[in-house]
Amino acid sequence: MATPHALRPGSPAAPATPKRGAIHPLWVRITHWLNALAAIVMMLSGWRIYDASPIFPAFSFPTAITLGGWLGGALQWHFAAMWLLAVNGLVYLSLNLASGRFVRKFLPLTPRAVLRDFVAALRGKLAHEDLRVYNAVQKFAYLFVIVDLIVLVLSGLAIWKSVQFPLLRELMGGYDNARVVHFSAMSLLAAFLAVHLAMVALVPRSLLAMLRGR
Incomplete structure (x- = not known):
């Protein structure tokens, strides 16, 4: 029996399809x-x-x-x-x-990849076929918000327990500067949430995946 063309040695590989199962x-x-x-x-x-x-x-x-x-x-x-x-x-x-x-x-994540995918997103050409795979912009955004939340917690501790954590307070530049850091981190979190919700509206399958796993 003849071998199907897609499976013949040296023939181009068939296009990858998204895996099934939990995302x-x-x-x-x-x-x-x-x-x-x-x-x-x-x-x-x-x-x-x-x-x-x-x-x-x-x-x-x-x-x-x-x-x-x-x-x-x-x-x-x-x-x-x-x-x-x-x-x-x-x-x-x-x-x-x-x-x-x-x-x-x-990982991995490079500035070039982030810039490339950001430009593709602005042009509406960023694919979202497989929700298991994060593009570079998503990777950057999620890593950014993780760091931002850590800064929020640490700056909050520097404000709340300023006397108990003097080193943390000084790393923030003092009590007053810790408040500015805390406010700035909160503002960046609000901006992330706004962009994140906009992206979910554009790709509603991502919300379903986070609700039911697939």
Whole structure:
């Protein structure tokens, strides 16, 4: 029987098709949604805390988009979410590193690849056939938000326990600068969430994958 052309020696390989099965394991989905919940609660309650003592007097957040109702209530929400973010974030990072998923998903990454995929995204030519494979822009964005959340937690500790963590406070440039770092990291997190939601709207399959795993 004749060998099919696609399988003959030396013939071009057939186009790769996306693999079947789970895209995100259960532990990734659980930690992802807990991290998202904690980050959003911290951000909304943080805006109410900021309004009580603004860094920039000319700027404040509308009360309607803040959480806590008053300073004491906002602090309670903020600290509760902080512990959830810190513990769940450590679980997420530990499992990613232990399973090798961190290296598989996020590395290698080069500035050239990020620029190439960013330009392709602007032109609407960035493919999303296989949701298991992150493009360079996704890799950069996810690594960026991981670092940003770490900075948020550390700068928050420098503000909350300034006396207990003097080295951390000084690494932030002092108490007042730690507040600026914290505010800046929060602003970058808000920007990431806005872009992330826009990308989910463009590729709704990614939301389904994070909800049901495939």
